[in-house]
Amino acid sequence: MKSPALDYVRVDSLSAAFDAFEAGDGDAQFLAGGHSVVPALNLRLQAPSLLIDISRIPELSGVELCDGWLRICAMTRHAEALTHPLIIHHAPLLCAAAPFVAHPAIRNRATIGGNLVLADPASEFPAAALAMRAEMEIVGRDGVRRVPADAFFLGLYETAMRPGEILRSLFVPPAREGQRVAFDELSRRRGDYAIVGAAIQAVMADQRLSDISIAFLAVGDRPIRAAKAEAALRGGALDGATIAAAQAALEGDLDLEDLPQMPASMRLHLARVLLGRVLGRLGGP
Structure with a gap:
């Protein structure tokens, strides 16, 4: 199948992106990498009647340390999480999830x-962001706000973002002494x-x-924190x-x-088998 007829515009600033979205009169869609849209x-x-390409906006690119937090801008490619x-160094869980x-x-x-905004419950990066207790930096016409990951993912392909807003970056808290990470998944074939x-x-x-x-x-309509399992582990060997x-x-x-x-x-x-496997890896040398 082919996409329906639509207009396309590439913007080079956030203000231009907001202008284009408003000109779309509620029938516009932002485009980043394009692998979902x-x-x-x-x-x-x-x-949508209008596709707004935001991939060339300088403010959406880059990785840097900011007041001890790691700031990963939205246009960072998946492959960069590996390299x-x-x-x-500062977000090893994201690095561990990327090969999957x-x-x-x-x-x-x-x-x-784009991956975080899509909020696919079977996707790896939203779960990693939740486990890292990361925060999403969202920018809109009314200003900038930061939303914790556990308040960002609301349901199936649903987030806390409002119409016309753009995810500018992901903020990862500073690593702590003794921190360890592990990631794994079960699938029929690698890449599925x-x-x-x-x-x-x-x-x-x-x-x-x-x-x-x-x-x-991949266990619900969003990434799920296992609070009861965490409580069973916290403080123990x-x-x-x-x-x-x-x-x-x-x-x-x-559920x-x-x-x-x-x-x-x-x-x-x-899920129990996988949890045992990942915890065993976490406790390894």
Whole structure:
């Protein structure tokens, strides 16, 4: 299929982007990397009258340290999460998740900002952002605001962004002493959508977990924090008994539904298996 007829404009500033959106009279769509928007247009899932290309706006590019936080601008490509030294050092969970995102050809073009705004519940970066307790910097005609990840993802392809707003950057909190990260997912083939995935960021002190964040993907309408599993782990050593308690607690964290290809009981089993695997890796040397 081909996309419906539409107008296209490329802008070079945020103010020009806001002007173009307002000129679209509520029927405009922003375009970044295009790996979500273009397929949706071709499948007629979206049909805006105006497409606004924001990929050349200087304010949306770059990676830098800002008051101790790592600021990753929205146009940063997925592939840069694997190679940029600041991301590798200050956001290692994002780096750990990046190899699981689709395939190299897509990672070379798709943007981190576009991925977060799409809010696909089976996507890796939203879960990583949630586990990192990151914040989204959103800019609009009325100014700039920062929204924590746990308040940003609201539902299936739904975020806290308002019409006409643009995600400018992702802010990652400073790393803490003893911080460890781990990411893994189960899928039928490498690059396919995950059946279940888990992103973990933790702090180890005296061989015990002083803090931990666990975010699952592909288990609901948004990335899900496993608060009960976290509580079972916090303050304990990463031994078999503690891991088993966290696995058992998942039943209270994940409200899974039967799918045509897999019942909820199997999905919960796989989530428990994956959690044990990732926690075992977290406690390794």
